[in-house]
Amino acid sequence: MERMRVFRWSVRVALALMLAVAVVATVLPQQTMAASVERASASYVYHTVRPGDTLSRIAEHYDVSMSSIMRINGITNPNHIYVGQRLKIPTGSVSCAFYHTVTRGQTLSGIAVHYGVRLSALAEANGISHTSYVYVGQKLCIPGSGGPAPSPEGFYYTVRPGDTLSSLAHRYGTSVAAIMSANGISHPNRVLAGQTIFIPGYYTPPVQPPKPHPTPTPKPPVPAPVVWTGLYYNNTDFSGAPTIVRQDAAIDFNWGFGSPAVGINNDQFSVLWTTTPHFSEGNYRFYATSDDGVRIFVGDRLVIDGWGVHPAQGYFGDIYLTAGHHTVRVEYFEQSENALINVSWSRR
Numbered sequence: 192m193e194r195m196r197v198f199r200w201s202v203r204v205a206l207a208l209m210l211a212v213a214v215v216a217t218v219l220p221q222q223t224m225a226a227s228v229e230r231a232s233a234s235y236v237y238h239t240v241r242p243g244d245t246l247s248r249i250a251e252h253y254d255v256s257m258s259s260i261m262r263i264n265g266i267t268n269p270n271h272i273y274v275g276q277r278l279k280i281p282t283g284s285v286s287c288a289f290y291h292t293v294t295r296g297q298t299l300s301g302i303a304v305h306y307g308v309r310l311s312a313l314a315e316a317n318g319i320s321h322t323s324y325v326y327v328g329q330k331l332c333i334p335g336s337g338g339p340a341p342s343p344e345g346f347y348y349t350v351r352p353g354d355t356l357s358s359l360a361h362r363y364g365t366s367v368a369a370i371m372s373a374n375g376i377s378h379p380n381r382v383l384a385g386q387t388i389f390i391p392g393y394y395t396p397p398v399q400p401p402k403p404h405p406t407p408t409p410k411p412p413v414p415a416p417v418v419w420t421g422l423y424y425n426n427t428d429f430s431g432a433p434t435i436v437r438q439d440a441a442i443d444f445n446w447g448f449g450s451p452a453v454g455i456n457n458d459q460f461s462v463l464w465t466t467t468p469h470f471s472e473g474n475y476r477f478y479a480t481s482d483d484g485v486r487i488f489v490g491d492r493l494v495i496d497g498w499g500v501h502p503a504q505g506y507f508g509d510i511y512l513t514a515g516h517h518t519v520r521v522e523y524f525e526q527s528e529n530a531l532i533n534v535s536w537s538r539r
Contacts (some may be wrong), residue, residue, distance in 0.1 A: 235263075235279050235280060235281055236253070236280045237277055237278065237279055237280065238253070238277075238278045238280050239275065239276070239277050239278075240272050240273060240274055240275060240276040240277075240278065241274060242274055244272070244274075245269075245272075246260060246261070246266070246269040246270075246272055247269070247330055249278065249280070250287075250332065251287070251290060251330070251332070253280050254287055255280065255281060255287070256287065256315070256316040256317065256318075256332050256334060257269060257316070257317055257318045257332065258315050258316055258317065258318040259281050260278060260279075260280060260281070261318050263279050263281050264278055264279055269318055287316070287332035287333060287334060288306075288333050288334065289333055290330050290331065290332060290333065291306070291330070291331045291333055292328065292329070292330050292331075293325050293326060293327055293328060293329040293330075293331065294327060295327050295383075295385075295386065297325065297375075298325065298374075298375040298376070298377070299313060299314065299319065299324075299325050299375070300375035300377075301374050301375025301376070302325075302331065302375070303375070306333050308333065308334060312334050313331070313333070313334065316331075316332045316333075316334040317331050317332055345365075345373070345389055345390050345391040346389075346390055347387055347388070347389055347390070348363075348387070348388055348389075348390050349385065349386070349387050350382050350383060350384055350385065350386045350387075350388060351384060352384045354382070354384070355379075355380075355382070355465065355467070355518050356370050356371065356376070356379045356380075356382060356465075357379070357420060357465035357466065357467050357518055357520075358467045358516065358518050359390060360420070361466075361467040361516070362467075363390050365390060365391055366420065366438070367379055367420040367422075367436070367465065368420070368436040369391045370388065370389075370390060370391065371436075372391075373388075373389045373390075373391045374388045374389055376388075377431070377432045378429070378432075379420075379422060379463070379465065416440070417440075417441070417466050417468050418438055418439075418440060418466060419438065419439040419440070419441070419442055419464040419465065419466045419521075420436070420437075420438060420439075420464065420465050420466065421435075421436070421437055421438070421439045421462055421463070421464045422435075422436050422462065422463045422464075423435040423436070423437070423451060423452060423455050423460065423461075423462050424460060424461045424462070424463075425454075425455060425456050425459075425460055426459065426460070426461060427459055427460070427461050427524040427525075427526065428461065428524075429461055429463055429522070433463075434454055434455060435452050435454060435455060437452070439464065442464055442521060442532055442533065442534040443532075443533045443534075443535075444530075444531065444532050444533070445530075445531045446525075446530040446531070447529055447530065447531075448528065448529065448530075449530075451530070457530075458525060458526065458527045458528070458530075459525070459526060459527070460524070460525055461522070461523060461524040461525070462521075462522075462523045462524075462532075463520070463521075463522055463523075464520070464521040464523075464534075465518060465519070465520050465521075466518070466519050467516045467517065467518045467519070468516065468517070468519070469515065469516050470512045470513075470514065470515065470516075470517050471514055471538065472512065472513055472514040473511070473512065473538050473539070474509060474510070474511050474512075474538070474539045475509070475510055475511075475512055475536050475537065475538055475539065476507055476508070476509050476536060476537055476539055477489070477494050477495055477507060477508050477509075477510070477534070477535075477536040478505070478506070478507045478533075478534070478535050478536065478537075479495050479497065479505070479506045479507070479521075479532075479533065479534050480503060480504065480505045480506070480531065480532070480533045481497055481503070481504065481506075481523060481531060481532045481533075482501065482502050482503040482504070482525075482529050482530065482531040482532075483499065483500045483501060483524060483525055483526045483530075484497060484498040484499050484500065484501075484522075484523065484524045484526075485497045485498070485506065485521065485522070485523050485532060485534075486498050486521070486522040486523075487508065487519070487520070487521050487522075487534065488519070488520040488521075488522075489510055489512070489517055489518070489519055489520075490517055490518060492510060494508035494509075494510050495507070495508040498522075500526045500527075502529070503529070503531050509539070521534050
């Protein structure tokens, strides 16, 4: 009798389990077919992450910033989402006017200038903590309602081999600092052949060269005064953005124990000067006196190398130059105590 009672109870349990499995099998296909979006309120919707979803694609689909999704869901790394995760989408957050795909040579600050938005707003809209880093192909949310900022007077130029910011500034009547600011460039030597940059100013290159016409024999040109563009850094290795950018009529300074400018240290600073004067063909001797280190380059050739910590010391170096414009770059650093630098050249 006891065995019969146990048998009947086992049969009942088995039938109940079979019925539950049948119900689950009926419900699950309906659930997998349900939409991944579930509306919660007037301010939020919910999105269930599917295979192939990324946080940037989800943000673009809902026309909201990626940072707002991260913030409302407590996400610290945009790559750490998983299939089946239920995300809260704030529909009333910052909207994206449109999306920009980063190309070679672009910086976050330059993109912000181009679209007329604040750098901090652009970084926040895309969950970027280090504003110095964007990568080619990255899709950025441009917050706000507008489009590209009105272009100032100027034109776009594709960098050619041998071009420098100093030579371009000299050629088109602007300054290195203006070109750097217009393009979000942090270091004057970081331009690449093939890169397109904006040259600010009132000069526009002619579509076609003017037709030649007879002219009187020109008088020998009066050499233009040499003007140096100086980038002053509060370190000895030119790292980061310069603290001050200014034009110097000559490199002939004796700062003693003082500072070269307001905002620059008395010690442990460096200066990078560039100019692109016109030279007649011939042999030239360059001179430098420095305390501490100095290096002089003409084009890509090192003419003087006095890079080291030492008291005031004189140097010279010779070089043959063809007729035309040549870029002269002077690098200088001051470690401690006296600061002195003088640079000149003469034709031999």
